[in-house]
Amino acid sequence: MLSVALVACAARQPKMEDECLYSPSKTQFAFWSNVAEQMEVLIYGETDSYETVPLTKGANDFWTATVKGDLAGKFYTVRSFQNGEWSLESPGIFAKAVSVNGQKAAIIDFAKTNPEGWDADVRPAMPDMTDIVVYETHLRDFTMSPYSGVEHKGKFLGLTEEAPLNYLKELGITHLQILPFFDYGSIDETTLGKNRYNWGYDPVNYNAPEGGYSTNPLDPSVRILEAKQMIQALHKAGIRVIMDVVYNHTYDVMGCALGRVVPQYFYRLNEDGTYANGSGCGNETASDHEMYRKFMVESVCYWAREYHIDGFRFDLMGIHDQETMRQIRAALDEIDPTILTYGEGWAAMSPAYPYEELAMKQWTYKMPRVGAFSDDIRNALIGSPFDHDPGFASGNPAGVKDVMRGLIACPEWSGEPMQHVSYITCHDNYCLRDRIEVSTKDVNEETRLRMNKLAQTAVLVSQGMSFLYGGEELYRTKQGIDNSYQSPDSINIIPWENLEKYADLHEYYKQMIAIRRAHKGFRLGSAEAVQKHVEFLDADNDQVIVYRIKDLEGIDTAKSLLVFLNGSAEEATVTMPEAEGNYVLLAYDGHANAEGLDFASHEQETVAPYSATIIAEYPQPEEE
Numbered sequence: 001m002l003s004v005a006l007v008a009c010a011a012r013q014p015k016m017e018d019e020c021l022y023s024p025s026k027t028q029f030a031f032w033s034n035v036a037e038q039m040e041v042l043i044y045g046e047t048d049s050y051e052t053v054p055l056t057k058g059a060n061d062f063w064t065a066t067v068k069g070d071l072a073g074k075f076y077t078v079r080s081f082q083n084g085e086w087s088l089e090s091p092g093i094f095a096k097a098v099s100v101n102g103q104k105a106a107i108i109d110f111a112k113t114n115p116e117g118w119d120a121d122v123r124p125a126m127p128d129m130t131d132i133v134v135y136e137t138h139l140r141d142f143t144m145s146p147y148s149g150v151e152h153k154g155k156f157l158g159l160t161e162e163a164p165l166n167y168l169k170e171l172g173i174t175h176l177q178i179l180p181f182f183d184y185g186s187i188d189e190t191t192l193g194k195n196r197y198n199w200g201y202d203p204v205n206y207n208a209p210e211g212g213y214s215t216n217p218l219d220p221s222v223r224i225l226e227a228k229q230m231i232q233a234l235h236k237a238g239i240r241v242i243m244d245v246v247y248n249h250t251y252d253v254m255g256c257a258l259g260r261v262v263p264q265y266f267y268r269l270n271e272d273g274t275y276a277n278g279s280g281c282g283n284e285t286a287s288d289h290e291m292y293r294k295f296m297v298e299s300v301c302y303w304a305r306e307y308h309i310d311g312f313r314f315d316l317m318g319i320h321d322q323e324t325m326r327q328i329r330a331a332l333d334e335i336d337p338t339i340l341t342y343g344e345g346w347a348a349m350s351p352a353y354p355y356e357e358l359a360m361k362q363w364t365y366k367m368p369r370v371g372a373f374s375d376d377i378r379n380a381l382i383g384s385p386f387d388h389d390p391g392f393a394s395g396n397p398a399g400v401k402d403v404m405r406g407l408i409a410c411p412e413w414s415g416e417p418m419q420h421v422s423y424i425t426c427h428d429n430y431c432l433r434d435r436i437e438v439s440t441k442d443v444n445e446e447t448r449l450r451m452n453k454l455a456q457t458a459v460l461v462s463q464g465m466s467f468l469y470g471g472e473e474l475y476r477t478k479q480g481i482d483n484s485y486q487s488p489d490s491i492n493i494i495p496w497e498n499l500e501k502y503a504d505l506h507e508y509y510k511q512m513i514a515i516r517r518a519h520k521g522f523r524l525g526s527a528e529a530v531q532k533h534v535e536f537l538d539a540d541n542d543q544v545i546v547y548r549i550k551d552l553e554g555i556d557t558a559k560s561l562l563v564f565l566n567g568s569a570e571e572a573t574v575t576m577p578e579a580e581g582n583y584v585l586l587a588y589d590g591h592a593n594a595e596g597l598d599f600a601s602h603e604q605e606t607v608a609p610y611s612a613t614i615i616a617e618y619p620q621p622e623e624e
Contacts (some may be wrong), residue, residue: 014030014032014060014062014064015298016032016093016094016291016294016295016298016299017094017096017207017298017299017302018030018094019031019078019092019093019094019095019096019105020076020092020095020096020105020107022071022072022107022108022109022110024070024072024109025068025069025070026066026067026068026069027066027067027071027107028064028065028066028067029041029053029055029064029065029066029067029076029078030062030063030064031055031062031063031064031078031092031093031261032060032061032062032063032093032261032262032291033061033063033080033261033262034061034262034265034291035080035082035262035263035265036057036063036080036081036082036262037080037081037082038054038055038080038081039054039055039057039063039078039079039080039081040052040053040054040055040078040079041053041055041065041067041076041077041078042076042077042078042079042089043067043071043074043075043076044074044075044076044077044104045074045075053065053067055078071107072107072108072109073107073108074106074107075099075104075105075106075107076091076092076104076105076107077089077090077091077092077103077104077105078090078091078092078261079260080261080262082263087260087261087263088254088260089104089260090257090260090261091103091104091105091205091257092105092257092261093257093258093261093295094206094207094295094298094299095205095207095208095257096110096207096208096302096306097110097208097220097221097224098183098205098208098211098220099220100189100190100211100217100218101188101189101190101211101217102183102185102204102205102208102211106220106221108220108221108224110224110306112221113221113224113225113228114225114228115225115228115229115232117232118228118232121231121232121235121308122235123235123240123308123310123336123338124174124235124238124239124240126174126240126338128523128525129338129340129369129418129465129525130417130418130463130464130465130523130524130525131174131517131523132174132175132340132418132465132466133172133173133174133175133460133466133467133468133513133516133517134173134174134175134176134177134242134421134465134466134467134468135168135171135173135175135176135177135468135470136176136177136178136179136426136427136467136468136469136470137176137177137178137179137470137471137494138178138179138199138200138427138492139154139155139156139158139159139178139179139181139213140153140154140197140489140492140493141470141471141492141493141494142158142159142164142470142494143155143158143159143164144489144493145493145494145495145496145497147495147496147497147499148163148164148494148496149161149162149163149164149496150163150164152215154212154213155213155214155215155226156181156209156213156214156223156226156227156229156230157215157226157229157230159176159230159233159234160229160230160232160233165233165234165237165239168234168237168239169237169238169239170510171473171509171510171513172510172513172514172517173239173468173513174239174240175239175240175241175242175310175311175340176234176239176240176241176242177242177244177311177313177467178241178242178243178244179199179200179244179427180199180200180201180203180210180243180244180245180246180315181200181209181210181213181227181243181244182200182203182205182206182207182208182209182210182243182245182246183203183204183205183206183208183209183210183211184198184200184201184202184203184204184210184251185202185203185204185251185252185255186198186200186202186251186486187200187210187212189211189212189217190217192212192217195488195489196486197486197487197488197489197492198485198486199427199485199486200244200246201246201281201315201485202246202250202251202281203246203247203249203250203251203256204250204251204255204256204257205257206245206247206299207299207302207303208220208223208224209223209224209226209227210223211223213226213227214226227307228307228308231307231308231309232308235308240310240311240340241308241309241310241311242309242310242311242312242313242340243303243309243311243312243313244313244315245299245300245303245312245313245314245315246315246316247285247287247296247299247314247315247320248278248279248284248285248314248315248316248317248319248320248347249279249281249282249283249284249285249316249319250283250285252282252283253267253275253282253283258285258292265286265289265291265292266285266286266289266291266292266295267283267284267285267286268284268285268286268351268352268353269352270352276351276352277349278316278318278319278347278348278349278350278351278352278353279316279319279347279348279349280348280349281348284319284347284351284352285319287319287320287321287324288321288323288324288353288357293321293323293324293327296320296324296328297324297327297328297331300312300328300331300332301331301332301335304332304335304336304339305335309339310338310339310340311339311340311341311342312328312332312339312340312341312342312343313342313343314341314342314343314344314359315343315344316343316344316346316347316348317342317343317344317345317346317359317372318344318345318346318347318351318358318359318360318361319347319351319353319358319359320358320359321353321357321358321359322357322358322359322363322366322367323357324359325341325359325367325370326367326368326370328341328370329341329367329368329369329370340371341369341370341371342370342371342372342373342419342421342465343359343370343371343372343373344372344373345359345360345361345362345363345364345372345373346360346361346375347360361373361374361375361413362413363413364413364414364415364419364420365413365414365415365419366415367419368415368416369416369418369419370419371414371418371419371420371421371465372413372414372419372420372421373421373423373426373467374406374409374410374414374420374421374422374423374464376402376405376406376410377402377403377405377406377407377410377422377423377424377458377459377462377464378423378424378425379391379399379402380392380399380400380401380402380403380405380406381393381399381403381406381424381455381458381459382394382424382425382432382435382436382439382455383396383435383439385428385429385430385435385482388438388439389439390439390440391439391455392458392543392545392565392567393436393451393454393455393458393567393610394436394439394440394451394455394567394610395440395451395543395567395568395569395610396567397542397543397567397568400542400543400545400567403458403545403565404536404545404547406420406422406458406462406464407458407461407462407463407534407545407547407563408462408463408530408534409422409462409463409464409527409530410464411527411530411531414464414527415527416525416526416527417463417464417465417523417524417525417526417527417530418464418465418525419464420462420463420464420465421464421465421467422458422459422462422464422465422466422467423459423466423467423468423469424455424456424458424459425469425472426467426469427469427484428483429482429483430478430480430482431469431471431472431476431477431478432452432455432456432469432472433448433452433472433475433476433477434477434478434479434480434481434482436448436451436452437480438480447569447609447610449475449502449504449505449590450590450608450609450610450611451610452472452475452505453505453508453590453611453612454565454566454567454610454611454612456468456472456509456512457512457563457565457587457612457614458565458612460512460513460515460516460522461515461516461522461547461563461612461614462522463522463523463524463530463534466513466516468509470494471494471495472509473505473506473508473509473510474494474495474496474498474499474502474505474506475495475498475501475502475505476494476495476498477495478491478492479491504590507592508590508591508592511587511592511593511594512587512592514594515586515587515592515594515614518557518594519556519557519558519561519616520552520555520556521533521549521552521555521556521558521560521561522549522561524549524555532551533549533550533551533552533555534547534548534549534550535548535550536548537577539564539572539574540574541566541568541572543566543567543568543572544564544565544566544567544568544572544574544607545563545564545565545567546562546563546564546574547562547563547564547565548560548561548562548563548577549561557616557618558616558617558618559579559580559581559617559618559619560579560616560617561614561615561616561617562576562577562583562613562614562615562616562617563612563613563614563615564605564607564612564613564614564615565607565612566607566608566609566610566611566612566613567610568609568610569609569610570609571606571607571608571609572606572607573604573605573606573607574604574605574606574607575603575604576600576601576602576603576604576605576615578602579602579617580617580619580620581617581618581619581620582599582617582618582619582620583599583600583601583602583615583616583617584596584597584598584599584600584615584616584617584618585597585598585599585600585613585614585615586614586615586616587612587613587614588608588611588613588614589608589611589613590608590611592614596616600615
């Protein structure tokens with residue numbers, strides 16, 4: 001029999017994450033419910049039999065109990081009695097270790113889930129937030145190809161291996177954003193051999209890793225250890241890790257802990273009592289409710305502390321309220337101010353909350369140091385995902401002004417440049433190759449490759465934070481599928497076999513990343529500096545943009561930087577501004593080199609069709 005002590009909450013209000021606190025001598029439980037009449041924990045061994053532990057209500061609606069003895073290796077669920085009946089069993093709202101498919105929470109010794117050297121694991125240096133170049137991928141996409149050189153395909157351990165780590169290091173990115181790897185509901189962890197695929201935007205247990213990425217989902221400790229090994233290996237390679245988090249909705253309502261433990265509280269409701277659906281997934285969570293806000297803040301802080309996560313990308317951030325995002329930012333600042341926060345500044349449908357208080361893109365400036373994806377520069381460069389019209393990079397001059405706004409990080413909504421996530425593609429919608437193909441007619445592959453390079457160049461020379469979708473540098477295609485969330489590996493995998501065929505494209509991406517990281521002028525870091533140093537010059541051509549960053553003495557090795565973007569099928573000739581130093585070509589006609597390609601003219605320069613010319617003005621060398 002279990003030895004149980006029923007205790008009221010201490011003066012300190014428990015954290016949401018204190019649901020299960022293990023030690024070899026006792027395990028403490030604390031669950032929150034403002035509607036329960038009774039609550040109890042069910043302690044399971046290796047079978048379906050269980051022992052019941054009643055909980056007692058204390059301050060602030062936390063229900064607690066302490067069970068003496070060593071419970072390591074056991075599982076538990078919690079249920080509440082309300083309205084004359086017991087709720088369905090739940091692993092708890094903040095389950096940190098779970099059984100296969102997340103049906104029960106596990107009691108484990110977290111000290112034993114740390115890989116060797118974990119205490120010495122440190123975040124790679126990040127001097128300035130605008131230094132960031134994010135590369136987004138899905139664990140399966142990145143490792144499943146037979147050409148990937150990865151042994152542990154589709155697993156956390158795949159990203160601990162030499163081949164993928166070397167590739168990312170050589171590409172030059174600073175952050176790897178990984179699609180959701182918390183415990184999600186669309187993959188049956190007991191039948192992984194069936195090779196089902198899903199992006200993972202269907203949360204079940206927010207604070208435990210997904211078992212499908214583990215080598216043994218039956219052992220709750222293995223997925224935790226292997227997730228930490230992945231993060232540790234990336235850190236050793238100098239790469240930070242961003243976790244894609246989906247706090248805006250759950251997989252369903254009554255199948256999830258939020259709905260089972262405290263029905264309705266954690267969700268927004270319509271006036272008629274039905275569940276609001278700003279997510280388009282059947283429900284939307286209520287970040288404005290005190291305890292869900294508390295849950296979100298504690299959850300990101302838990303991942304940052306326990307797993308050393310370096311950043312968070314918020315799915316459908318526009319469903320959350322601004323105050324919650326500000327509190328998340330403040331809490332993470334206490335851990336490490338360089339932990340990144342950004343998200344989608346929109347919702348799938350209209351949330352059931354006042355629009356002006358939501359974390360929508362247009363209100364980004366109200367949430368300091370929280371970034372938002374810029375659909376402005378995306379739509380201007382390659383066209384909107386809601387039609388098949390081309391953008392500036394594929395021959396449509398209508399987007400010129402919005403490209404220019406994007407190059408200076410859309411100051412009307414971003415507040416500071418690091419809040420503007422410059423991008424053209426991500427896992428959503430068409431990948432770049434497919435987008436260009438559906439929006440251009442009678443255009444050959446050579447021209448489409450030029451358009452690809454031009455669009456990505458604009459992202460990498462913008463003053464915002466640069467974001468790249470993994471595999472674009474290898475000319476990936478999803479065979480025209482624009483929503484591949486459950487398409488098979490054959491559609492979603494990164495085509496490592498393209499590394500040789502499209503070596504020129506890969507090298508261009510690599511060099512453009514190097515050019516960005518070598519020149520502080522492309523990442524000035526503040527709205528004030530952008531206003532002071534950036535100007536647009538007249539190009540005498542409505543399909544050419546001339547973007548100049550000037551007076552860079554003491555900021556950059558270059559005195560000035562010039563970018564010419566030609567979104568037309570014709571070569572353009574541009575007049576060079578006067579310069580005292582040497583003009584050096586960094587990029588020209590689809591080629592780029594951070595060390596320089598050649599000297600450039602002081603009078604006129606050409607810009608090839610659908611391409612960028614980038615020129616650095618360096619001081620004249622002093623005469624000996």
